[in-house]
Amino acid sequence: MFDYLIVGAGFAGSVLAERLANGSNKKVLICDKRPHIAGNAYDCYDNEGVLIHKYGPHIFHTNSKEVFDYLSRFTEWRSYEHRVLASVDGMLVPIPINLDTINKLYGLNLTAFEVKEFLEKVRENRAVLRTSEDVVVNAVGKELYEKFFRNYTRKQWGLDPSELDASVTARVPTRTSRDDRYFTDSYQAMPRHGYTRMFEKMLDNPNIKIILNCDYREIVKDISFRQMIYTGPIDEFFDYRYGKLPYRSLEFKHETHDTEKFQTAPVVNYPNEQAYTRITEFKYLTGQEHRKTSVVYEYPQAEGDPYYPIPRPENAELYNRYRVLAEARSDVHFVGRLATYKYYNMDQIVAQSLTQYGKIAGMKRQEATSLVLEKQPAIKTPLYSNGNGVRVNVSGGV
Ligand SMILES: Cc1cc2nc3c(=O)[nH]c(=O)nc-3n(C[C@H](O)[C@H](O)[C@H](O)COP(=O)(O)OP(=O)(O)OC[C@H]3O[C@@H](n4cnc5c(N)ncnc54)[C@H](O)[C@@H]3O)c2cc1C
Numbered sequence: 373m374f375d376y377l378i379v380g381a382g383f384a385g386s387v388l389a390e391r392l393a394n395g396s397n398k399k400v401l402i403c404d405k406r407p408h409i410a411g412n413a414y415d416c417y418d419n420e421g422v423l424i425h426k427y428g429p430h431i432f433h434t435n436s437k438e439v440f441d442y443l444s445r446f447t448e449w450r451s452y453e454h455r456v457l458a459s460v461d462g463m464l465v466p467i468p469i470n471l472d473t474i475n476k477l478y479g480l481n482l483t484a485f486e487v488k489e490f491l492e493k494v495r496e497n498r499a500v501l502r503t504s505e506d507v508v509v510n511a512v513g514k515e516l517y518e519k520f521f522r523n524y525t526r527k528q529w530g531l532d533p534s535e536l537d538a539s540v541t542a543r544v545p546t547r548t549s550r551d552d553r554y555f556t557d558s559y560q561a562m563p564r565h566g567y568t569r570m571f572e573k574m575l576d577n578p579n580i581k582i583i584l585n586c587d588y589r590e591i592v593k594d595i596s597f598r599q600m601i602y603t604g605p606i607d608e609f610f611d612y613r614y615g616k617l618p619y620r621s622l623e624f625k626h627e628t629h630d631t632e633k634f635q636t637a638p639v640v641n642y643p644n645e646q647a648y649t650r651i652t653e654f655k656y657l658t659g660q661e662h663r664k665t666s667v668v669y670e671y672p673q674a675e676g677d678p679y680y681p682i683p684r685p686e687n688a689e690l691y692n693r694y695r696v697l698a699e700a701r702s703d704v705h706f707v708g709r710l711a712t713y714k715y716y717n718m719d720q721i722v723a724q725s726l727t728q729y730g731k732i733a734g735m736k737r738q739e740a741t742s743l744v745l746e747k748q749p750a751i752k753t754p755l756y757s758n759g760n761g762v763r764v765n766v767s768g769g770v
Contacts (some may be wrong), residue, residue: 373596374581378402379588380603382411383718384708386574387442387725388601393579395740396733401595402575403583409575411603412679413567413718415658420628422654422666423566427679428624429639429652429668430567433557434719440559442722442741447570449561450659454554457637460519460644467520467641468554469512470547477519488548504533504541511546524643528672529620529682537683554639562657601728603708605678606694614693617713621676625669634665647671681713705732 375398378385385402386409392398408414412427431454434440458467465473471487474480482490494513498506504525508517517533521541525533533541545556553560563570575582583591588604602609607617625648638656642648648669655665681687691713698706707728709716716724730740 373598374399374401375598376400376601377588377592377595377597377599378601378603380404380411380708380710381406381409381571381575381582381584382603382708383413383721384411384603384711384725385601386410386571387722388705388707388729389580390446390574390577391726391729391740392732393577395729398579400580401583401597402580403586403588403591405585405587407585408568409582409584410568410571413571415566415568418626418628418666420662420664420666422628422662422664423658423660424626424654424666424668425567425652425657426624426626428622428670429654429657430718431555431560431657432562432718433555433560434717435557435559436719436723437559438726438741439719439722440561442726443563443570446573447563447565450564451560452562452657452659453560454639454657455552455637456554456639456641456650458520458641458643464636464640466552468545468547469516469520470552471550472552484548484550491546491548501538501542503538504536507538507541508533508544520643522643524641524649527643527647527649529680530672530674531682535684537685539683562659566658600704602704602706603711605710606691606698606706606713609704609706609711610694610697613697614690617690617694618682618687619678620680620682621673622679623671623673623676625671626666627669628664628666630664632663632665634667678710681709681715683715687713 376392378389378400381402381404385404389400389402393400404411408416413425413430414427415423415425418424431452433454456467457464461477463476465476467473471482471484474487474490475482491512494515495511496509496513498510501507501510505517508521522533525531525536525541529536529540605617607614634653635651639650639652641650648671651667651669653665653667654660655662698704705728706712707725708721726741730736733740
């Protein structure tokens, strides 16, 4: 008899399994249809021994000390600030757009003050920021929008920015300084030994049993459990009663090259000519030293594994219909990005899962996490903070 059946061993399922087992002494069965734990954050060594992220680059960043401290129970960290270049007009320039981007692109030598004036001149005032196009054109004008955003968005989402919710590009900043960091969160770091190792530590408890390669529907009738935590797609749970929730998918093409370095930045974005959107070179992210190097190309697809919920009003409405069904199920807790049909970063999923645990255990979130602090001594490691203070928007997106 299990207290909980948890469907999905990604961040949502694993945080809840850990909390229920360590914090409430519950017996948990966690199952995943994939052959591994860690969900989309799964990393592994490829045939050449290079540490790669199977489902595309996962960069950890957060403004939440609570989330960072919680995960620090299970991993040491490696300081890492992410940087991205974009291939535009035959040049590699920093993205988000900053002072150097403008100077390099237009062969100028503007100061921070002058670039502010430059952007003031080229931007087009849009009274209402309804779509992604409105947001970008309002900030940097039509030309930079065309060079950096329009085709990239079309590739990534299969939709023109004018058809996409403002929220998709609202979080892309424009800088007049030379700051070329992709994120400005207070905590930016990668698990020193990788994500999968961190998940192994989270799930290392005799009260947690793990079944892999197993769709929960294959076992749900044969095991006894009191409650379910479901982190899979919400529409699938209800047998697509109201139709399918649309997702954007990706195909990942992994390659290993017989050279120490493949490109000059961790990620290079290709907004225009190529079918792929970006190339990531993993050794930058992981800090691994190896005489070969592995990269991944990302090709956006309409069909395939569900990766990005498509933020459009009609999809939100469809999700809300499923949410009503979910709320009527007191025996099942719906948690995580697929069960709540929302693009969340890893830190947001950890926060959501800790809140959910607090609700289940009848305690406030802070109490819910502090319980673990007493039980398990933290792995002592210097925290990395860029000293920039807190940024309002926790999400950053990649
Ligand atoms: C390409 C890409 C890059 C990203 N990069 C970043 C980044 O840099 N930084 C960041 O913070 N976030 C990033 N994210 C977001 C991050 O992946 C998510 O926040 C996180 O993985 C969500 O965790 P989850 O547990 O909700 O979902 P998942 O990790 O998807 O876990 C859900 C699990 O449920 C399993 N499952 C589903 N249905 C069933 C079933 N019927 N039976 C059994 N198991 C089932 C799935 O196999 C899956 O393993 C990225 C996402 C993508 C797609």
